[in-house]
Each structure stands twice: as C-alpha cells, then as structure tokens.
Amino acid sequence: MHFELVYNKFVMTQKKSKKSNNSYVNKIWSNIYMRNIIYAILFFTAIIFASKWFLSCFTRHGESAPVPDFKGMYIEDVKQLAEENNLKIEINDSLFVSAAPSGTVLEQHPKANTHVKKNRMIYLTVNCITPKKVEVPNVVGYSLRQATAVLVGKGIKVGKITYQPDMAMNNVIGQISKDVETKRFVSDKDSIISTVFLGDEVELIVGLGDNPDERYTYVPNIVGKNMNEAKNSLIESYLNTGKITYDSTIKTAEDKQNAIVKNQYPNGNIQRQLGDNVDITLTIKK
Numbered sequence: 001m002h003f004e005l006v007y008n009k010f011v012m013t014q015k016k017s018k019k020s021n022n023s024y025v026n027k028i029w030s031n032i033y034m035r036n037i038i039y040a041i042l043f044f045t046a047i048i049f050a051s052k053w054f055l056s057c058f059t060r061h062g063e064s065a066p067v068p069d070f071k072g073m074y075i076e077d078v079k080q081l082a083e084e085n086n087l088k089i090e091i092n093d094s095l096f097v098s099a100a101p102s103g104t105v106l107e108q109h110p111k112a113n114t115h116v117k118k119n120r121m122i123y124l125t126v127n128c129i130t131p132k133k134v135e136v137p138n139v140v141g142y143s144l145r146q147a148t149a150v151l152v153g154k155g156i157k158v159g160k161i162t163y164q165p166d167m168a169m170n171n172v173i174g175q176i177s178k179d180v181e182t183k184r185f186v187s188d189k190d191s192i193i194s195t196v197f198l199g200d201e202v203e204l205i206v207g208l209g210d211n212p213d214e215r216y217t218y219v220p221n222i223v224g225k226n227m228n229e230a231k232n233s234l235i236e237s238y239l240n241t242g243k244i245t246y247d248s249t250i251k252t253a254e255d256k257q258n259a260i261v262k263n264q265y266p267n268g269n270i271q272r273q274l275g276d277n278v279d280i281t282l283t284i285k286k
Contacts, residue, residue: 160201259284
C-alpha cells in the first residue's frame with residue numbers, strides 16, 4: 001500500500017514536470033523573435049556544414065600523391081611521367097654541369113616524394129643542351145692562387161697542374177686549353193685567343209722554384225668531400241687529381257654528381273712533391 005502511494009506520487013510529479021517543460025517550450029516557440037533566432041542559428045549551421053562539404057569535394061581534401069624523382073631524367077621522359085601522375089611541369093632555370101648529360105633535370109621543386117594534389121606545377125632546373133662559350137683569359141705571370149681565382153670567375157676550371165723548373169715558384173709560366181672552334185690545343189704562346197665551353201678545364205704550367213726544400217706539400221684530407229670540393233682542396237695544396245674510381249654504389253649520372261670521396265691515396269697529412277697525383281675512390285652520398 002505504501003509502495004503504491006509513493007509510485008503514484010512519482011508519476012504525478014513526472015507529469016507535472018513534463019507539462020511544465022512543454023509549456024516552457026511552447027512559450028518560447030510562440031515568441032516570434034525567439035523563433036527567428038532559432039531559424040537563423042539552424043540556417044547558419046547548415047551553411048557551415050555545406051561549405052565544409054563543398055570545399056572538401058572541390059579541393060579533394062586528403063587526396064595527394066608523392067612527386068616522382070625527375071632528377072637525371074631527360075625532358076621527354078619527364079613529360080610522360082608527369083602526365084601519368086597528373087602533374088604539370090615548367091622549366092624555370094637552366095645551368096651547365098659537365099658531369100651531367102645535356103638536357104637532363106638537375107633540380108626540381110617540390111622535391112621528390114613530396115605529397116601534392118593533382119595538376120600541381122613542378123618547377124625544373126635543366127642542364128643546358130648547348131653550354132655557353134667563354135674566352136680563356138691569359139693568366140701567365142699570376143700566382144697559382146690568383147690564376148685559379150681569375151679562371152673560376154670566368155666559369156673555367158683549373159685542370160692538370162704541371163710543374164717545371166723555374167725561379168718563380170708557384171707562378172704560372174704557361175697555360176694550355178682546347179679551343180672549341182678549331183678542336184686544337186692552344187697555349188699562351190699562340191697568337192689566337194682560345195674559346196672554351198663554360199665548365200671546361202685549363203691546364204696550367206707552374207714554376208718549381210730554385211729551392212729543393214720548398215718543393216714539397218702536405219696532402220689534404222678530402223674524404224667526405226664531393227668531387228669539386230676535393231679537386232679544389234688538391235689545387236690549393238699544389239697537387240693534382242689522379243685516378244678516379246667509382247665504387248659499386250654509383251650507377252647513374254646523378255649518382256656521380258652527388259658522390260663523395262670514400263678514400264684517397266696517398267692519405268691526408270702525408271708529404272708529397274708539388275704536382276703529385278692523389279687517387280680517389282667515390283661512393284654515393286649517405
């Protein structure tokens with residue numbers, strides 16, 4: 001009996017609460033201003049969700065693919081691969097790198113394996129098909145360091161250094177370059193001015209000096225350097241690059257371009273005569 005009274009009282013309380021809530025909702029809904037506010041909130045909420053859905057569909061949100069590695073490839077092959085991956089390409093710069101084949105890609109942006117959306121533009125730097133020609137300046141009478149700076153400033157590399165007896169130690173007493181027009185070797189004693197391609201080498205003949213005790217130098221440690229850095233270090237130490245060997249990790253022209261010195265002979269800090277050769281073995285850069 002007591003349980004029934006409690007239960008009936010609970011049911012009556014719930015009915016009154018429900019009736020009170022319904023009355024409160026009806027009262028708010030009957031107010032035109034409150035009803036308009038609710039409509040506006042619902043309308044703007046729907047607009048936000050619709051905009052997010054539309055932008056997600058339009059931009060293919062989350063849909064991206066890695067950029068292929070175009071470096072070392074010829075342009076025709078790049079175009080085909082870009083088309084297969086729904087990408088666009090544009091050549092925005094060209095350089096001349098003698099170690100890389102003409103017409104191949106040197107650099108790309110975005111880089112390989114970067115995730116991008118379809119129809120993204122990939123900007124390429126390509127190795128020149130026809131390199132620029134430059135006149136070889138006469139550096140006879142300059143010190144080896146000065147001659148190197150002048151030649152490098154013209155985009156020409158220092159090739160073999162040959163030492164000959166002469167009182168002017170480490171001064172250039174002769175130079176030899178291969179003219180691109182006549183295909184003949186031209187020395188400083190010839191009457192014509194030699195023209196070479198950008199990045200070509202010029203052989204320098206340098207004085208050995210009168211003092212036999214000053215005809216020695218120390219071999220620099222070039223392990224870990226790339227080819228250009230290694231050659232420059234040897235030139236600065238009055239030495240030549242000897243035999244160049246590539247290990248089994250080098251498989252492509254791009255690998256050669258990115259290779260570093262694995263070991264050298266003779267090793268660093270060993271004394272050698274001026275103009276001696278240093279043999280190097282190259283490996284792919286880790």
